[in-house]
Amino acid sequence: IHMENKKTVISFPRNRYNDVMKAVRNSNEHVMALGSSFSLEADSHLVCIQNEDGNYQTQAINIQNKPRLVTGASFVVFNGALKSSTGLKAKSSIVEDGLMVQVLPEALISIKDAIKNMTDHVIQCGPVDTSTTDETVELRWVDNDRNFNIGVKSYIDETPLEGLESVSVKCPTDFLGDTLAL
Numbered sequence: 112i113h114m115e116n117k118k119t120v121i122s123f124p125r126n127r128y129n130d131v132m133k134a135v136r137n138s139n140e141h142v143m144a145l146g147s148s149f150s151l152e153a154d155s156h157l158v159c160i161q162n163e164d165g166n167y168q169t170q171a172i173n174i175q176n177k178p179r180l181v182t183g184a185s186f187v188v189f190n191g192a193l194k195s196s197t198g199l200k201a202k203s204s205i206v207e208d209g210l211m212v213q214v215l216p217e218a219l220i221s222i223k224d225a226i227k228n229m230t231d232h233v234i235q236c237g238p239v240d241t242s243t244t245d246e247t248v249e250l251r252w253v254d255n256d257r258n259f260n261i262g263v264k265s266y267i268d269e270t271p272l273e274g275l276e277s278v279s280v281k282c283p284t285d286f287l288g289d290t291l292a293l
Contacts, residue, residue, distance in 0.1 A: 112147045112184040112210060119203060119210060119248045121145075121187055124256035126276075128229060135223055141216070143189045143223065151258070153183030159207040169205055184210045191219030201236040203246050212236075212248050225250060 113120045123131055134145050149156070155173030162168055173179045186209035193199065193213040202213040212234060214222065225232035229252050237245035257274035264271055 112187055113150060113153055114182045114184060114210065115180065117244075117246045119246065121147075121248065121250050122253045123226070123229075123251065124254065125229070125252055126255040131226060135226055138223075141191045141219070143191075143219065144186060145188075146186045147184065148258075150181075150183035153181045155179045155181070156183040157185065157205065157208040167207060169207055184208065186210070187212060189214060189219055189222055191216045193218075195239075198239055199237065200239050200244075201234050201248070203234075203236045203248055222250065 113122070131145070135143060138144070154177050155171045158170055158172050160168050160170060171179060171182050173182075184205075188206070188209065188211045190211060190213045193202065193215050195215060199213075201215070201218065204211050204213075214234060218234065222232060222234070231252060232250040234248040234250075235244040236248065237243065260272040260275055263273065
């Protein structure tokens with residue numbers, strides 16, 4: 112989840128479709144929450160800090176001596192309970208170390224359909240009666256995520272396992288991979 116000036120991009124790696132669909136299936140009709148990984152491309156990240164009074168405060172922590180251009184977030188919540196009487200198409204706001212996007216109920220259905228169909232989707236935030244938008248939230252399907260098992264080597268022959276997905280085999284006859292069947 113990358114937040115820039117008036118634009119938020121939520122990237123879904125294609126090889127994480129099953130994980131994303133699990134979150135969609137477990138959501139209810141009004142709320143859908145998605146967690147994200149730490150972004151190596153972001154130069155700052157939202158963090159939520161509890162102060163001495165017990166209250167929580169959001170801060171953006173950035174790399175020292177670098178300008179804050181892209182801020183990463185830990186999660187996004189799509190809330191489909193926005194009322195049409197507010198006069199807004201959608202509203203985006205920072206909540207703790209994540210993002211909440213409030214949309215109309217029919218817009219949440221469109222978001223879920225776009226995720227199911229692996230199609231990109233743009234949410235325009237701002238007043239209904241203007242052609243300009245306050246902010247856009249883009250859902251994008253991107254290339255496969257290969258940033259896992261970094262630094263891991265095979266115990267047998269020391270072959271690097273970076274970019275190779277680990278599989279938990281619960282029943283040995285029930286797994287079909289790209290090149291192997293167990």
